[in-house]
Amino acid sequence: MYKVFVNDKPLFLTNQISKETDFQLFLLDSIDVEQLIVKMFQNKIKKACLYHPDESLIMKTLKAKIAVNKAGGGLVYNKNREVLFIFRNGKWDLPKGGSQKGELIEDAATREVEEETGVNGLKIIEKLQKTYHVFKRNGKYKLKITHWFEMETDFEGTPIGQIEEGIEKVAWLNPEQIKEALKNSYENIKLLFEEEND
Numbered sequence: 001m002y003k004v005f006v007n008d009k010p011l012f013l014t015n016q017i018s019k020e021t022d023f024q025l026f027l028l029d030s031i032d033v034e035q036l037i038v039k040m041f042q043n044k045i046k047k048a049c050l051y052h053p054d055e056s057l058i059m060k061t062l063k064a065k066i067a068v069n070k071a072g073g074g075l076v077y078n079k080n081r082e083v084l085f086i087f088r089n090g091k092w093d094l095p096k097g098g099s100q101k102g103e104l105i106e107d108a109a110t111r112e113v114e115e116e117t118g119v120n121g122l123k124i125i126e127k128l129q130k131t132y133h134v135f136k137r138n139g140k141y142k143l144k145i146t147h148w149f150e151m152e153t154d155f156e157g158t159p160i161g162q163i164e165e166g167i168e169k170v171a172w173l174n175p176e177q178i179k180e181a182l183k184n185s186y187e188n189i190k191l192l193f194e195e196e197n198d
Helices: 033-041 055-063 105-117 175-182 187-197
Strands: 002-006 009-014 024-027 048-051 067-077 083-088 091-093 096-098 123-137 140-152 167-173
Touching: 002 033, 002 055, 002 187, 009 033, 009 055, 033 048, 033 123, 033 140, 067 105, 083 105, 083 175, 096 105, 105 123, 105 140, 105 167, 123 187, 167 175, 175 187
Parallel strands: 002 123, 009 048, 024 048, 067 140
Antiparallel strands: 002 009, 067 083, 067 096, 083 091, 083 167, 123 140
């Protein structure tokens, strides 16, 4: 099963139908994905399931119906085991950004963290999960697939937010501060911390 966020509302891609649910269920093969997304952005649909019988084809089927934007991001720890957060558009987020043509996703992730925060000396420790969300740019809806990596750094300078990306603040947050920040963050960012705590 995949969880895609549309305006922070869940859209589940599944090959199972559960009877008791408050989700609206649609058939992935026949749904007009754009219309569904518009309704979710307008708050007419709060949560939905897209059903497809073959789990191995679910994401491929969705990608055929909506443009895809591939991104890389970092869950970055410093020597004190604090996590690097950025503050933009009124919410706490993790640094991430789109990959360039021909660029390895790992390289895109470290480049984006560096560009958005000024933090360097990054070392990838492990690949984390991918997150999925839909956004609108130039009047078109796109599915952003972000590949996340756990990273470490012994960077000791002051992180600086990339102004042209609208980053107002960059901060190293300890576990208590992270709990607070996640109350004002995105659902797909919260997923990464659920995974961390498992």
